[in-house]
Amino acid sequence: MSNIATYTAAFVDAFRVDETQVADLAYQSIEQWDSLGHMQLMSDLEERFEIEMDIDDITDFSSFSKGKEILGKYGVAFDA
Amino acid sequence: MKTIKAVWEKRNLGLDVLEVELEAEDQPQEVSQWLAAVEDADYISVKVPVALMPLITAIEEIGYRFREMLSTVDVVNLPVLDGVMARYERHMSSARATPEQMQEIFACIRAGMFKTDRFSLDPMFSSDQAANRYCGWISDEVARGAELMCIDFKGKFVGFFLTRAGDNKRFHSLLAGIFPPFQHMGLGYFINYMAYAHCFAQGAKSVTTTFSSNNLGACSIHNIINTRLTSQCYVFSKHLKRVEEFHV
Numbered sequence: 001m002s003n004i005a006t007y008t009a010a011f012v013d014a015f016r017v018d019e020t021q022v023a024d025l026a027y028q029s030i031e032q033w034d035s036l037g038h039m040q041l042m043s044d045l046e047e048r049f050e051i052e053m054d055i056d057d058i059t060d061f062s063s064f065s066k067g068k069e070i071l072g073k074y075g076v077a078f079d080a
Numbered sequence: 081m082k083t084i085k086a087v088w089e090k091r092n093l094g095l096d097v098l099e100v101e102l103e104a105e106d107q108p109q110e111v112s113q114w115l116a117a118v119e120d121a122d123y124i125s126v127k128v129p130v131a132l133m134p135l136i137t138a139i140e141e142i143g144y145r146f147r148e149m150l151s152t153v154d155v156v157n158l159p160v161l162d163g164v165m166a167r168y169e170r171h172m173s174s175a176r177a178t179p180e181q182m183q184e185i186f187a188c189i190r191a192g193m194f195k196t197d198r199f200s201l202d203p204m205f206s207s208d209q210a211a212n213r214y215c216g217w218i219s220d221e222v223a224r225g226a227e228l229m230c231i232d233f234k235g236k237f238v239g240f241f242l243t244r245a246g247d248n249k250r251f252h253s254l255l256a257g258i259f260p261p262f263q264h265m266g267l268g269y270f271i272n273y274m275a276y277a278h279c280f281a282q283g284a285k286s287v288t289t290t291f292s293s294n295n296l297g298a299c300s301i302h303n304i305i306n307t308r309l310t311s312q313c314y315v316f317s318k319h320l321k322r323v324e325e326f327h328v
Binding site: 027028031034035036038039042043046055056058059062 | 163164165167168170171234263264265266267268269270296297300301304
């Protein structure tokens with residue numbers, strides 16, 4: 001599975017949304033992405049990519065697109 | 081049926097407010113007749129324990145509108161944090177609010193940080209009235225001995241909570257909030273957690289809190305932590321004063 005597919009699947013699983021919706025997601029843009037949804041997503045991403053994010057990155061993780069940028073710092077590459 | 085003349089709401093809302101709490105033994109017809117005869121109130125709220133359908137029907141028939149369901153729970157253990165949650169918690173602390181910090185909290189409340197209570201959601205009330213209720217309530221509780229605590233996250237004052245010690249080591253978590261600039265950081269869970277941690281650190285056996293069905297965040301948090309549901313009630317209300325006279 002590609003990194004983008006893994007990344008997308010984490011959002012789909014955490015928020016129970018269709019994968020066509022994830023690209024526009026941002027924190028609190030849907031009810032499911034509240035503080036608990038955020039914890040679940042962060043934990044799931046750390047597990048899927050075998051990384052441990054810094055707390056500043058966890059709190060900055062404010063959207064689907066911002067998250068890709070943050071994961072890049074941990075060596076997770078998303079091909080264009 | 082219990083009735084309370086909420087005199088403090090005259091200061092907060094500029095209105096004469098009557099609070100009514102119905103009980104299982106109340107008779108629907110007597111309740112509706114009594115409520116219909118009230119003349120010395122501008123606004124009446126009525127709390128009805130869940131599932132008492134004849135009472136609910138009776139007050140609906142005289143114009144009372146459903147506003148929210150309030151759930152009261154006892155938190156009996158501090159939730160165990162692991163993984164990401166534990167990492168957040170390591171950067172958080174709380175301390176008693178200074179008078180200056182209390183004013184900062186009031187300024188944020190007046191700027192509209194709370195949006196899910198039935199006064200903020202009611203277009204018949206202004207945002208100033210809704211904010212006045214919170215500020216007045218906090219002031220009253222602090223004057224009665226409640227603790228207003230500031231929450232620090234990585235050196236920043238991100239929010240607050242208000243707790244009160246009760247009898248037999250039963251504490252109450254009254255209110256908690258995150259300031260708007262920090263509401264996108266996943267801190268919502270911890271605002272509640274910090275309040276419970278503070279109470280248990282002071283020897284609480286349990287911490288009671290009440291949240292509204294309009295506050296999905298609070299409902300979600302209390303669904304996943306170890307709580308005991310102790311009561312639920314529906315809240316109805318009716319405005320008796322004309323709309324144009326309302327806003328203060």
